[in-house]
Amino acid sequence: PNLDCHYIVVNDWESGVTAEQNVIAISIPSLLDPDLAPEGKHNVHVYTPATEPFKLWEGLDRKSQAYADLKTERSESLWKGLARVIPDIRDRCELSLVGTPLTHARFLRRHQGSYGPALWASKESFPGPKTPLPGLLCCGDSSFPGIGVPAVAASGMIAANTLAPVGKHLQMLRRVV
Structure with missing residues (x-):
């Protein structure tokens, strides 16, 4: 299908944009630069913008089954949001890498794994x-x-x-x- 590079999925407007797992941001940068993925493929970045609570992840061992299970559970909202743009995405996906607040804390050195600071525009x-x-x-x-x-x-x-x-x-x- 013809796709745009960026999408925002809001599951429930009444819950507000700061509600957990309510807003899903989707970027497909390989649409703009095909060199970002193997020929005939795309890469997709899907995330909840700054709404994943650190307390759910705090203290978990990244190598534990509990961590793996929580990753699977919490990433489900991302898959559902992405499926609203690409309905058969699960059948087509060849590689899925799920990051968590612990991933961000470790590799991006973000305080409590935040995606970035939340500033009020006003x-x-x-x-x-x-x-x-x-x-x-x-x-x-x-x-x-x-x-x-x-x-x-x-x-x-x-x-x-x-x-x-x-x-x-x-x-x-x-x-x-």
């Missing part, structure tokens, strides 16, 4: 690319506009556009391509 904002150090810009999931693949990509573009306007970028790209 009260605070992520910092922009400029820093007090001359020539040093910041981009990524802790810079404006924030967490997630689309936001991180936008953060990189904002940092690049701080160095040169879009027209200059296009000129440079034409030269190298």
Whole structure:
């Protein structure tokens, strides 16, 4: 089927977007860059944006059956959300890697395995690319506009556009391509 790169699935609007397992974010980056997956295949990143409680995972041994069982149980909402976009996904999936808050804490060094900071748009904002150090810009999931693949990509573009306007970028790209 014709797919878009990004989807958001909200299971129940009445529960709100901060309810556990209610919002499922889906990114298919290989639609934009086919080199991100083997030929004829795609990679899909599916996650609950900052709504998975750490307390469910705290203290679990990552090698235990209890951990494996909880991963299976908690990932079910992701599979159901993804099936709303790709109905036969379970039949087509060749590899599934499930991350948990413990995964994020270990590999991303995130406090309590968070996906990123939850900031209220009306009260605070992520910092922009400029820093007090001359020539040093910041981009990524802790810079404006924030967490997630689309936001991180936008953060990189904002940092690049701080160095040169879009027209200059296009000129440079034409030269190298």
